[in-house]
Amino acid sequence: MNQKRRLEEVRWHGRGGQGAVLGASMLGSAVALYEGKYAVSFPSFGAERRGAPVQAFTRISDHAIRTRSQIYNPTTIIVLDDTLLDVVDITSGARDGASILINTRKPAGRLPKIPDSLNVTTVDATEIARENIGVAIVNTAMLGALAGVTGLVSLDSIKKAIASTLPEKVVDRNIAAAEAAYKKVGGK
Amino acid sequence: MNQKRRLEEVRWHGRGGQGAVLGASMLGSAVALYEGKYAVSFPSFGAERRGAPVQAFTRISDHAIRTRSQIYNPTTIIVLDDTLLDVVDITSGARDGASILINTRKPAGRLPKIPDSLNVTTVDATEIARENIGVAIVNTAMLGALAGVTGLVSLDSIKKAIASTLPEKVVDRNIAAAEAAYKKVGGK
Amino acid sequence: MKLKDIAKEEFYRASYGCAGCAAVLMVRLTIKALGKNSVYVVPANCISTVSCYYPQAPFFVPFTVMAFAATAAALSGISAGFRRRGREDIHVVGLSGDGGTADIGIQALSGAIDCGNKFIYICYDNEAYMNTGIQRSGLTPYGAATSTTPSPCFENRPKKDMMRIVAAHDIPYAATACTSYPLDYMEKVVKASQVNGPTYIHILAPCPTGWGFPPDETIEIGRMAVESGMWHLTEFENGEFRTTYTPKRQRPVSEYLATQTRFRHLSPEQIAAIQKEIDAARD
């Protein structure tokens, strides 16, 4: 809205139970608690149940965030489950130049067509999660990948956010997943 | 209030369960249904139970009665139970010249002092009721007496009101009580 | 407990209740049984109405009027509050009518039993909504005329069995009583006060005004209710029911019914049917 105060607006796509909301939350706490920025995160709410496509959001800024409106034009889109690509228009409203990060084992080319104005990155977070955490919960891996492909947040802050959010006994494994994904997408 | 539209305001004193409310009602229906006048009647409400002193009211006029306020200055006062004389100020607020009709077997002289400005009549309605109705419910006898001592209502209308209000099987006996009381106080 | 052991002090006087009211007697006996370390929650009903209008305050112990549906929830809250303040020694007592117990208050009661706080819930049963002028309640017995079930249509549903209902909640202690048996009642109240959890006492309290009998017969009519088998004195404890008093003589129910105008309209066949129900329950 106010150009001087650029907002980063991240939209998460997942299925109920896949951890999109927690992902949005960890991203927010990473930048807010450890990078001196401001953030808010919130889920989209519906009457749907487990399995249903859901969204979650993170808004990030250098200034206090006062707006309470929905996010219509995300600057970053994170997709936790590639089966969603068939049923949800994940690019809807995306700003020009928005980054899109998709968890899939397929190369970008084999995915449904995505406008050229958007920067697509794919990562097999499911595999990374299975390897590192033991279950296919991909939100932390995706956060690592996000740190790798965008300047939105540092891997270090992500690690701290994971540590302060998740139950102690799964922290290390999730940090490992984040790191693995970070490396996989070329972060350094 | 408005002198041109004189209101007759009758206050009934009884004990819960003695029939003051029904008496006020029958008086109202007598003049309203059978004498072309207007009337309203209403009880006073309290949290008290059977045995407690209660009041009821009848307002009578030649014109439509619109006021909904309480009656503070009655023109007629009817007392169904002389034990009340010791516990209630039955003359409170009475207008000068108001008629007071008391059910008692005692002559007026042996009652607590009542201001001279008021016209007291006593009648042993209990006795009349016992004789005519078989039980000591005195409201109909008192209505007969009222017709006898004031011009407020005719005995005939009272009889009609009794007939239209009470259960059929007790109508005759109550009419008899009203007539007896009417005669007793010198009505003709 | 013996009559002479009962506290002489009066904790409830000069209410606006009817002469001969068994509910008023119930209050008097309850406070005597528990003593001044007890507090009373009374929802909308005869007892609160005849006790709560300023400036009259007939309770000599702490008393609060509660919304009609809310008695048991208030007991739960007070009990928890006292527990937090280390005052478990204070008895928290509800005095609710049959309507406030079996109809509009049953949910809060069910919830409060489930919650498990310590309190004594007393249902005084005069078998109708008396405060509002004798309307049927879930505890109005079959056959009674009330102002909402006037004869010839009189109440045609059986009386809810509150004892079985609270027993189905596995309440630690419950009992029935009748104002005509004051020692039995007071002993049950004391017993309830010693339980660390929710307790329930259901006391039949004949109402001269609502049932249609002269005020001096209040005690006699309660006795007839028990002797005719219309009412039973029981306890529920450790998951078991037990009769605490078996009348020496069993009277025909017709005698009981004949004492009250609310049953006046019943035909001999209907009375026989009621007798049959009672006989069946006895077996």
Place this chain on the structure above:
Amino acid sequence: MKLKDIAKEEFYRASYGCAGCAAVLMVRLTIKALGKNSVYVVPANCISTVSCYYPQAPFFVPFTVMAFAATAAALSGISAGFRRRGREDIHVVGLSGDGGTADIGIQALSGAIDCGNKFIYICYDNEAYMNTGIQRSGLTPYGAATSTTPSPCFENRPKKDMMRIVAAHDIPYAATACTSYPLDYMEKVVKASQVNGPTYIHILAPCPTGWGFPPDETIEIGRMAVESGMWHLTEFENGEFRTTYTPKRQRPVSEYLATQTRFRHLSPEQIAAIQKEIDAARD
């Protein structure tokens, strides 16, 4: 009743319910049992929430959402309305969760049974407030963790015995069921529909989301509930209880508890205590 006799037509599809939801299965079976001459009142709960949001309308028969506390009163009113219009042939059915039945809806239910109109009240029991995210209800079993009774404090009160409670109301017909025994359930529904008065069916409906098990285990877990004695298939009729199904094999309750994350925290002693309760109830 045999599987092949069941109506092939589907009257409930495409709800927003979780995959593997037994409550959704319960709806499907209920309407099949009663056919299209039936109308459904569903208070706030999972079923209404997953069925009521415009423009989706998964019920193919008349359906109305009701306020949480009001199901049974609505049934009473609808039933009276249909009677006045000479449509006693239409089955009036409530589908209420455990919370809407044993907690906030119990008063309306008690009142409606007392009132005596004809309806079928079905309580589908997933043992917590699931729609709002797994909070304890009066029917949450001892030992279960929920979001308002998180471990280590888990639910420490026993499950309310709704069957005994409605039986204490002398309801003409009541039954328990489980979604893992569809024919038994449907027969009971049909039986209830033939009673001219209020009826109650309490069906255990395992909830993968709230209990913590994979969606494909829904049927198996219901079976284990019955086989372990955590749940019973019974009927109440003419004032008597009766078991309608006795499992061929009796499984230890530990097996049942082990399948669900809500019981994960229980110690062997606590599990043994639950087993003891079950064994005691069996005798």
Place this chain on the structure above:
Amino acid sequence: MATEMSVRKYITANEAVAQAARLARVDVVAAYPITPQTSIVEKIAKYIADGEMDADYIKVESEHSALTACMGVRMAGARAFTSTSSQGLEYMHEMLAYAAGGRYPLVLVNVCRSVALPWSIWGDQQDAIQQRDTGWIQIFTETGQEALDMVLQAYRIAEDHRVLLPVMICLDSFIQSHTEELVQVPDQKTVDSFLPRYDPVVTLDVDNPYSISVGGFGKHYARWREEQQTAAEKAGEIILEVGDEFARIFGRHYGGLIEEYRCDGAEAVLVAMGAFTGTAREVVDEMRDEGKNVGLVKVRAFRPFPVEPLRKVISPVKAAAVLDRDCSWGYEGALATDMKAALYGLPNPPAILNFIGGLGGADVPPERMKYMLEKALAADRGTTPHLEFIDR
């Protein structure tokens, strides 16, 4: 009118209401006792028992269930009636909003009484006023006759397909509900000609099934709500229309959303609702006789709020004294607030004085009404003095 064969009866407003329920041919009555409403349902129970009325009486265990049961009756396509007061109205609060938003054409009679705490079984209008945001059409009446007539009209208004909203007819307790007076009770045939059978728009119809009372998000939700508001505003017109037709048939007319009594050329008016407007008429007459230019504005419809009629009648006066038998605690009387808002923006606004009185059964005697009007006569335009409690 030629065929109207009404009977004069000397009855209370509560009994008048019971007669109206009978005449409206309601199918099912579901109600719960509470003073001072109870005698309405007692009378109905009696009519049914005596065979004078053909209806089912549902015994409910609370008012929440009473209103719900009435909604159930409506869903089955039949006509329902309920009545309550005070705590009972409060106890059904959830269902009040439910019924209005669901467009259930219910009729409820509320015998206005104080709400606890403090306890009082006596009268004021706090109970009804507290429901002003629930979506019900609220009409206050003055006499037994008006109560009877408005219950009959209420079914017409509620069931009108342009409205389909629940209607609450308000009586004042005791001074109206328990006061006997002459009431014309119309005959069934004439009532039938005025009030036809219920023609529901949607029911639980097994042959044409609907999901009723569903939900929606955002714009779906808002659309229904906007329609609801449109219908509520429309109800203002329908009230007039039905009132006029009623007058044609029965010869009685109450003046629409508000009634002006001797407001012509008035310098000050008393604004009030309910039975005390009767007393106010006497006071106005008397003060007019004394040469004082005062009038009475009786607000009959509180919802929909009669903005235009009030602007019209009150803008010319210098001051209006508003009697509220209620209070929006922490603000002022609800009628005063709603009136001020309605008159907002007038170039030379009348003074509006807010008096709170007649609470908990307190009488508002003629002297006090005079006092209010005198104060209004003395007030300067544009002023809004702090509210004043008058029950002392």
Place this chain on the structure above:
Amino acid sequence: MATEMSVRKYITANEAVAQAARLARVDVVAAYPITPQTSIVEKIAKYIADGEMDADYIKVESEHSALTACMGVRMAGARAFTSTSSQGLEYMHEMLAYAAGGRYPLVLVNVCRSVALPWSIWGDQQDAIQQRDTGWIQIFTETGQEALDMVLQAYRIAEDHRVLLPVMICLDSFIQSHTEELVQVPDQKTVDSFLPRYDPVVTLDVDNPYSISVGGFGKHYARWREEQQTAAEKAGEIILEVGDEFARIFGRHYGGLIEEYRCDGAEAVLVAMGAFTGTAREVVDEMRDEGKNVGLVKVRAFRPFPVEPLRKVISPVKAAAVLDRDCSWGYEGALATDMKAALYGLPNPPAILNFIGGLGGADVPPERMKYMLEKALAADRGTTPHLEFIDR
């Protein structure tokens, strides 16, 4: 302030409220689940289970019982907490009025949500608004921080012996209740210094027994009610006093009964309550940047209604656009009505435009706020156009 050792947490407003309940050392929590309030009590249950909070959690079977239980806790002399939303708030309606009239110093957090029908689990403010006449102090908050801070202040306000009225702290659902953001969670010691132990005026004291919550007729009744109104008005001052003291200790101040945001020299202002005032700040900034003289008036206290502060800030402007996330069906938005009444009588009154929006969870995006302000800028003084629904 020197000693304040707060911790920054990234939490939702609901969790902030749970933290406040913990810090307020409440003795007993009695609440019932409902979306979107539930996570408050879930968090509290967790704190208790984890030993972080020393309180009893009472499992109630409904909201009517939840509020009643809290009253019971108060009668026993301890501190209670409850929270709810929507149908739950409606279901406790009877007890709301009961508690206020009985002068129970309760604190309730309401997560504002639409009320059925139509069903919607999403946000608007109809639930809280429908309780405006029950006697509760109602304060609307914008952020998680404000929610936390106001719950702490609420106990001070409610328990102040000059007030003794229940306080409802309102949050907006989802956009506030479920939105995570940075919140300063103060330390227990500092909170203790701000909020002392509960000092009850009357309890169920067996050594000094009282009849509590009794009844009265007429003038007795009216006296209590007048005292209640006086206390509710007094609460306005106490809110300021407590807010100032809070600011001294914690360094955060929210501006009293209303907050003016860039109202200096404003030609048009937006008037709103709750979390959307955040968005409105952005819009005002942006429009100011475009050279438009607009401002925002955030109404924080809805009861007591801030008549004087509003008259002061709004009389100079040409027009006010009032955003109501509620409607008094058959009239208009409640905030609009209450505002018009507050501004009644001004010689040259600002235009007041009423917009109804954000219903049933609908977003009120910046464009729509701009639209409202533009309309206000274009309006003529003294006009009050018909309300407009904006969720389309």
Place this chain on the structure above:
Amino acid sequence: MKKEKSIPGPVQKAGTIPTRMGSWSTAKPVLKGKCTFCLFCWVFCPEGAIVQDEANRKVTFNFEDCKGCGICVRECPTKAIEMVEQQGDK
């Protein structure tokens, strides 16, 4: 208690009874026959209007509280109590 005067809201000191109920009754119990001190009358009196003298065990009636219900008369096993009608002249 110091706060006595300032308690706000609808409360009243417990046991405040400005109105005595004796005025409600039109008949009074009088002990006439032989009393065996059984206390039945005492326990059954709803009003607590019967008092036993500690010294001589005699029961007396508190007419400020007695509502004249007649229960004591009826329940006295020795029929020791009688009801006496009032006729407006105490």
Place this chain on the structure above:
Amino acid sequence: MKKEKSIPGPVQKAGTIPTRMGSWSTAKPVLKGKCTFCLFCWVFCPEGAIVQDEANRKVTFNFEDCKGCGICVRECPTKAIEMVEQQGDK
């Protein structure tokens, strides 16, 4: 029905299902083994997503409604059904 358009208030024609739930699932049941037509899968399917062909008694799956819960797989006594994962490329 004539009133279709004008029904006010929150109502909807029964059985209106613009959103099909197939999109929720990431796995599909497929009949692979030997089916004995016992109908267990059919009766237990919460979604009514299994249809038996009237003619040849074969069960088929309606993927518009199937949520992929796997109940049919687990409850088939002959283990005739298998679950096949989807990977975003139908």
